[in-house]
Amino acid sequence: MKKENSAPTMKDVAREAGVALGTVSKVVNGLPVGETYKARVEEAIRKLNYQVNSYAQGLKASKTHTVALLIPNTLEPFYASLVYHINLALLKRKYRMLLCSTDYDSNLEQEYVAMAKQNKVDGIIGLTYNPDLIIDEATPFIAIDRSMGPKIPCVTSDNFAGGQLAAEKLADFGCRRVAFLRWGSSLTNEPNKRKAGFENGCLARGLSCEMKIINDGEPYKEFEDFLTAHMKNGKLDFDGIFCVTDTLAHDILKSLEKLGQKVPGDVQVIGFDGTRHFGNKAYTCSTIVQPVPEIAEMCVELLTQENMRARPPLVCLPVSYAYGGTTSEGKDA
Amino acid sequence: MKKENSAPTMKDVAREAGVALGTVSKVVNGLPVGETYKARVEEAIRKLNYQVNSYAQGLKASKTHTVALLIPNTLEPFYASLVYHINLALLKRKYRMLLCSTDYDSNLEQEYVAMAKQNKVDGIIGLTYNPDLIIDEATPFIAIDRSMGPKIPCVTSDNFAGGQLAAEKLADFGCRRVAFLRWGSSLTNEPNKRKAGFENGCLARGLSCEMKIINDGEPYKEFEDFLTAHMKNGKLDFDGIFCVTDTLAHDILKSLEKLGQKVPGDVQVIGFDGTRHFGNKAYTCSTIVQPVPEIAEMCVELLTQENMRARPPLVCLPVSYAYGGTTSEGKDA
DNA sequence: TATATTTCATATAACGTTTCACACAAATTT
DNA sequence: AAATTTGTGTGAAACGTTATATGAAATATA
Numbered sequence: 271m272k273k274e275n276s277a278p279t280m281k282d283v284a285r286e287a288g289v290a291l292g293t294v295s296k297v298v299n300g301l302p303v304g305e306t307y308k309a310r311v312e313e314a315i316r317k318l319n320y321q322v323n324s325y326a327q328g329l330k331a332s333k334t335h336t337v338a339l340l341i342p343n344t345l346e347p348f349y350a351s352l353v354y355h356i357n358l359a360l361l362k363r364k365y366r367m368l369l370c371s372t373d374y375d376s377n378l379e380q381e382y383v384a385m386a387k388q389n390k391v392d393g394i395i396g397l398t399y400n401p402d403l404i405i406d407e408a409t410p411f412i413a414i415d416r417s418m419g420p421k422i423p424c425v426t427s428d429n430f431a432g433g434q435l436a437a438e439k440l441a442d443f444g445c446r447r448v449a450f451l452r453w454g455s456s457l458t459n460e461p462n463k464r465k466a467g468f469e470n471g472c473l474a475r476g477l478s479c480e481m482k483i484i485n486d487g488e489p490y491k492e493f494e495d496f497l498t499a500h501m502k503n504g505k506l507d508f509d510g511i512f513c514v515t516d517t518l519a520h521d522i523l524k525s526l527e528k529l530g531q532k533v534p535g536d537v538q539v540i541g542f543d544g545t546r547h548f549g550n551k552a553y554t555c556s557t558i559v560q561p562v563p564e565i566a567e568m569c570v571e572l573l574t575q576e577n578m579r580a581r582p583p584l585v586c587l588p589v590s591y592a593y594g595g596t597t598s599e600g601k602d603a
Numbered sequence: 604m605k606k607e608n609s610a611p612t613m614k615d616v617a618r619e620a621g622v623a624l625g626t627v628s629k630v631v632n633g634l635p636v637g638e639t640y641k642a643r644v645e646e647a648i649r650k651l652n653y654q655v656n657s658y659a660q661g662l663k664a665s666k667t668h669t670v671a672l673l674i675p676n677t678l679e680p681f682y683a684s685l686v687y688h689i690n691l692a693l694l695k696r697k698y699r700m701l702l703c704s705t706d707y708d709s710n711l712e713q714e715y716v717a718m719a720k721q722n723k724v725d726g727i728i729g730l731t732y733n734p735d736l737i738i739d740e741a742t743p744f745i746a747i748d749r750s751m752g753p754k755i756p757c758v759t760s761d762n763f764a765g766g767q768l769a770a771e772k773l774a775d776f777g778c779r780r781v782a783f784l785r786w787g788s789s790l791t792n793e794p795n796k797r798k799a800g801f802e803n804g805c806l807a808r809g810l811s812c813e814m815k816i817i818n819d820g821e822p823y824k825e826f827e828d829f830l831t832a833h834m835k836n837g838k839l840d841f842d843g844i845f846c847v848t849d850t851l852a853h854d855i856l857k858s859l860e861k862l863g864q865k866v867p868g869d870v871q872v873i874g875f876d877g878t879r880h881f882g883n884k885a886y887t888c889s890t891i892v893q894p895v896p897e898i899a900e901m902c903v904e905l906l907t908q909e910n911m912r913a914r915p916p917l918v919c920l921p922v923s924y925a926y927g928g929t930t931s932e933g934k935d936a
Numbered sequence: 937t938a939t940a941t942t943t944c945a946t947a948t949a950a951c952g953t954t955t956c957a958c959a960c961a962a963a964t965t966t
Numbered sequence: 967a968a969a970t971t972t973g974t975g976t977g978a979a980a981c982g983t984t985a986t987a988t989g990a991a992a993t994a995t996a
Contacts, residue, residue: 277720279952290976295954304974321721325667326952328658330981339702344677344686353677353686357704366722369672369702371690387610388654389699612982623946628984637944659982662951940995947988955980964971 278318287314298322328390337573338368338386340379340396346517347545348560349397352414355566356395363574365392376400383409393573401457412569416459423581425568426460432558432589433467434474436512436540439556439591441475443538443598445510448477449500451493451522452514454485461514464542468512480508489518494525506531509538516541519555523596539596553594561587611651620647631655661723670906671701671719673712673729679850680878681893682730685747688899689728696907698725709733716742726906732790745902749792750917758901758918759793765891765922766800767807769845769873772889772924774808776871776931778843781810782833784826784855785847787818794847797875801845813841822851827858839864842871849874852888856929872929886927894920 280294287294287310296303297311314320328334339356341349353369360367368391370382379400386394386409393410396403405411405422413424440448450468455461465481472479484492500507506529513519519541523533531537534556544559546552564587572581593599613627620627620643629636630644647653661667672689674682686702693700701724703715712733719727719742726743729736738744738755746757773781783801788794798814805812817825833840839862846852852874856866864870867889877892897920905914926932 281952291953292955292977293975296975299954302974307975321717323662323952324722325658325661326981327954329656329662329983330952330954334658344683344690345680347678350677350683353702354704357677357702361704366718367702368669369686369690369700371687371694384654385699389657614982624982625947625984625986626945629945632984635944640945656982659951660984662953662981663983663985664951938996940993942993943991945988945990947986949984949986951983951985953981955978957976957978959976960974962971962973964969966967966969 277323278320279323280320282318283311283314283320286318287311332390332392334390334392335364336366336368336389336391337570338370338382338389338391338394340370340372340382340394340398342374342397342399343371344369348515348517348543348562351545351562352397352566355563356570358563359566359570363570365570365574372398374399376402379403395569395573399457410573412572414565414569415461416457417584420583423572423583423585424460425565425572425585426587427560427565427589428586429461429463429589430467430470431586432542432560433464433469433512434471435467435589435591436464436542436558437468437471437475437477437479439540439597440510440512440538441471441477443510443534445508445538446477447479447508448472448510448512449480449482449508450512450514451482451496451518452484453489453518454483464514477510490521490525493518493522494528497522497525497529501529504530506537509536511537511539513539513541516543516545516555516557519557519596523555533596534598538598540591541594541596544590544592553592556594556597557592559590559592561589610656611653612656613653615651616644616647616653619651620644665723665725667723667725668697669699669701669722669724670903671703671715671722671724671727673703673705673715673727673731675707675730675732676704677702681848681876681895684878684895685730685899688896689903691896692899692903696903698903698907705731707732709735712736728902728906734790743906745905747898747902748794749790753916756905756914756916756918757793758898758905759920760893760898760922761919762794762796762922763800763803764919765875765893766797766802766845767804768800768922768924769797769875769891770801770804770808770810770812772873772930773843773845773871774804774810776843776867778841778871779810780812780841781805781843781845782813782815782841783845783847784815784829784851785817786822786851787816797847810843823854823858826851826855827861830855830858830862834862837863839870842869844870844872846872846874849876849878849888849890852890852929856888866929867931871931873924874927874929877923877925886925889927889930890925892923892925894922 280291283294284291289307289311293303293307294311297308337360341353344350344353357367372379379398380403383405395412397414411422413422415426417424450465482496511522513522519539523539526533533539539555541555541557544557568585613624616627617624622640622644626636626640627644630641670693674686677683677686690700705712712731713736716738728745730747744755746755748759750757783798815829844855846855852872856872859866866872872888874888874890877890901918
């Protein structure tokens with residue numbers, strides 16, 4: 271007699287269907303089984319409402335159908351969006367997600383990697399900042415926005431092209447003297463290429479361009495001081511600003527308002543990310559849009575695909591420009 | 604000889620320390636073990652860098668140290684914030700989080716509950732919308748913002764008090780004719796009490812108050828039409844608006860701008876949630892702040908506490924008011 | 937001193953899967 | 967018609983834990 275309260279096991283299904291344990295396992299895992307047997311087992315599964323115990327499965331087999339996602343937090347819109355779309359992509363493949371919010375903490379990142387290994391996750395997707403992160407070869411790892419060696423695929427937007435695009439758009443919309451604003455990162459990650467792309471674009475279109483990179487201090491204040499220093503007779507030195515992220519762009523917009531600068535009349539602003547924060551509403555600033563759904567899909571696909579051998583070391587996905595009210599859209603200067 | 608690539612097991616530790624398997628288990632689980640033995644085992648654990656296999660653990664024991672979080676998405680700031688703080692609270696207790704993004708889909712919610720059960724999670728925290736959600740008694744469940752019966756604790760902000768507070772603040776800041784805006788929800792959940800609280804507050808302070816509740820259609824457009832209908836000679840009928848969420852408040856602010864209304868000069872706006880979207884920057888609208896860290900902590904505490912017996916059916920946590928530029932802060936009207 | 941009690945490490949049996957050698961029957965070959 | 971191959975369901979072993987019964991010391995009781 272079966273205990274009342276416990277979930278049915280394969281053994282129960284086998285008894286109900288009058289077949290062997292191994293046969294049930296095969297049916298559950300989609301391995302070849304004779305038609306009659308298969309039908310009997312499936313009937314029994316339905317009748318008992320059987321579900322595999324993933325812990326037993328994880329113990330015996332190597333597959334746990336679980337992926338760990340390492341991400342600094344879920345608050346920043348870009349990260350939140352990644353979490354959302356990666357979750358979706360995993361769901362589609364019946365994978366589960368173990369969320370590891372790292373808060374940019376190197377130790378925590380490393381701990382989570384250990385934990386992921388201990389938990390025998392099938393793989394890890396990580397947007398990490400620990401330059402010395404040790405990942406054991408056994409657990410597949412997909413990096414986002416950071417190249418971690420030839421064996422570890424990195425999925426990212428085409429940041430260089432994004433920078434170029436921003437320069438081109440500003441040029442198209444009549445800017446002549448532009449600035450690039452970003453906060454520092456000692457880490458050599460992919461998003462850093464936005465600067466090079468922007469420089470390249472400015473050069474190609476003959477824009478004069480000033481770079482301002484904050485490494486420490488209060489970024490918000492530092493940038494405001496920078497802008498203030500570039501005011502001449504109540505007018506800003508620049509007619510276009512490219513911000514490394516939308517988050518920064520929103521800060522800058524506030525500073526510009528304080529300084530009495532009209533956007534996009536006096537100065538145009540382009541951000542980067544294109545994550546809409548409030549429902550599916552319009553963009554709140556003109557921006558270079560990262561293809562987050564595609565990035566998510568690619569990460570999950572690389573992690574779950576059959577052939578893990580020949581994985582590309584770097585996957586760059588195309589970005590696009592979106593209007594969000596802070597550019598003048600072709601009204602010539 | 605041990606296989607090169609596989610992680611050390613308890614058996615390895617036992618051999619290394621020269622003790623029995625069960626002894627290692629006791630040390631790992633903090634059960635009483637003689638001092639000398641304990642020291643030997645701990646030394647071996649360190650030497651081999653042993654970590655328990657949580658799948659074996661989950662199979663045998665009932666504790667999996669994993670909690671499932673059911674939440675509509677990770678994009679809405681309030682949800683993103685909940686995910687973040689619940690993750691933190693779980694981390695503190697060395698629990699893991701299985702993230703289940705439901706997209707308001709009733710079937711998906713039910714599926715995730717089944718999956719959580721199958722995965723033997725220690726408990727579920729759920730902000731769900733399926734009115735018929737079936738949760739089996741065996742898996743502890745903590746509901747956020749929705750009362751699901753006496754046996755299931757519900758953690759929420761004091762929504763009624765929040766509504767009252769909004770009314771009081773608007774009254775304090777000189778408003779006389781105010782409106783409450785919200786979209787419909789057939790579900791009787793806790794946030795619905797914001798309306799009653801606001802009505803109550805308006806009554807107490809003698810504010811005339813109009814309720815506008817959208818049930819279907821495009822909310823953004825519906826509300827704009829509502830506001831437009833209340834324009835008289837280029838002036839809005841109201842001098843104060845309470846929006847059921849900050850997200851809505853931001854929409855309304857845009858509509859007001861379109862209608863040429865100055866905020867907070869012509870009309871003051873208060874939202875609800877108080878989740879800062881961009882880093883830790885200032886609030887972007889005046890709002891009633893939900894104590895998200897405390898809500899998260901309470902959910903996790905209720906789920907992980909020793910004594911699961913006498914759990915409160917409803918926990919209401921206090922809200923507060925925060926200035927965000929869309930109210931006139933005591934400059935009397 | 938002999939017996940009863942306590943203490944505590946040990947060994948063994950689950951937990952619910954997957955895997956794999958095995959057996960048995962049917963189909964094919966010689 | 968006998969021998970071989972092929973196909974396919976079976977049942978036991980193993981995965982790494984935890985829990986429980988066991989038994990050997992050590993201590994207390996008579």
